[in-house]
Amino acid sequence: MISLSNVHKSYAMGSSKLHVLKGIDLHIGQGEFVSIMGSSGSGKSTLLNILGILDNYDEGAYHLNGKLIKNMSEKQAAQLRNEMLGFVFQSFNLISFKNAMENVALPLYYQGVNRKKRNKIALEYLDKMGLLPWANHLPSEMSGGQKQRVAIARSLISKPKIIFADEPTGALDSATSFEVMDILQDINKEGITLIIVTHEHDIAAMTQKIIRLHDGKIAEILENGELKDWKHQYKRELEIA
């Protein structure tokens, strides 16, 4: 599904260059639930943006579904995002002057689905999230958890292959965080590949695979079975700190 080989990315910071990703090799298969972890500045958000074709990279190769993603035109990238990818953000990124239903329906607008039909589909997805009574509310009238569920519904409506979530629980309390993670796990069970960035270990522990980034490189990849051991190690790290 996703394969990266030797991907480099640097940002121009004034006159100097900030080398963020220093050669990433990664393979993620279909239906996986992966979390990317790392301290701030380790490049985890940058990696997610490259994977989501929200940002480009300098060196290496990125194949999405067997297709090389490089130097794409904005239009091609937009189309690919619309067809294949869904996004969930920490700050929800709902359009403030649109109500929940219109926000959810927006990706279908860009697919050319007519208004009546896309609003009907949007209501179905809101229903799945248990938000049907909130369909006509503006984002400002909803709680953080509700907003994030609207955002998830929006990411699902275009029936994507992969959903990227950048700190999906970062702005939520722990009870709501677990609710959101439950929803994401359900989505994963339907066969959609999920990649989340988080710095919370308990959130990461709910995924099947953890990719730890350190200083622009992959420090380690932990599979499902190793998570228990890893938790011990993590606790030790905390004690030392």
Place this chain on the structure above:
Amino acid sequence: MFDIDKWQEILATIKKNKMRTFLTGFSVAWGIFMLMILLGSGNGLSNGVSENFTRNAINAMWLWSGKTSIPYQGMKEGREIKLTNDDYDIIKDIPGIDKTSGRYFISGNMFSYGSEYGSYTAITCHPDLQEVESIDIVEGRFVNEIDIREARKSVVLGKDIYDALFKGKNAIGEYIRVNNIPFKVVGICKEGGGTRHRNAYIPVTTGQRVFNGSNRLHNFAVTVDAKTIEESQVIEKAVREQVAQKHKFDATDESALGSYNKLEDVMQTMKIFQAIKIFIWIIGTGTLIAGVVGVSNIMLIVVKERTKEIGIRKAIGASPASVIGLILLESILITTVAGYIGLVLGTGLMEGINFIVEQQYAASAATNGGNGETIFRNPTVDLNVAVMSTVLLVIAGTIAGYIPAKRAASIKPIEALRDE
């Protein structure tokens, strides 16, 4: 272009961003509104003044005799020039001279009818004076050729004299006395464009015969057949040269033969009005530019404000073209509607002013017998100009909006999303 869904999306955005919509619309509507008022006022002023000019034939010229001030052919200065009926015949036939009327000044101006009397001016003239001074006949007729030929004692009374002497009674055919000499009233007239009608007109030959003028004439009023100042100056020069040759004085001697060329005056005033028009256009263009700058300013802010929204839209699959289209169509819609509102309000106001001005004009015309006093008439704007400036503003606003919209659409969605 006409995609109902797209317009619904735009209308929904407009509806939910009322303040932004109002600000954009207001700067456009205001620009057009001010432009309409400026151009309308300019037109009104120039219409009013050119109307005042038509009170005398605009191609009129007056000539009068005096004493020489330049020695000529051995003759000293200070010699008096005496114009006669012969000069009338000469001037009448000079090419380019259209209407000609001579005048002999008569002294004493006591008018009486029965027990009513008053002091007014009796002007002796040829029939052509009616055209030169745009005299309107209210009743009867003006001085005619038979009056001149037979030196009949006919008189055409100004409206004011008629009112004073006859007080509304029938005057045509009645005899009045001018300096105790009976004259038959043949007509009642008004001076073109004037508000006072205190002059009476009698045939020039009668004036000469009755008041001992023999064949003397004091001045001439003529109209010239000229379209430009240059043409009329050529004719004026020809007249001066012919008269100077006959009376032996320097043709450039303004004191021997005075002349006043109305066309020259009119043209000069028209030039001033042209300058005012240009000035108004400069200010108007400035107003338009201010409107364009206002629109582009707001478009810049709009794009800045919507950067995050654009990022979201791009993340979920909006192409750059659709983002640009969304922003531009919104701005075109707002500027067009607002421009139209400004247009309607501006022209509406000018039409309202026009209505009031016309009423005042009619009121003053009623008291002054058909000739209202105003320097402001028909202050309206050519519809083509109005529509063109609105279209111009819309186009300029679009171009001004396109640049930031293009920039916003080309930035990476991730940068747009990071923008707080």
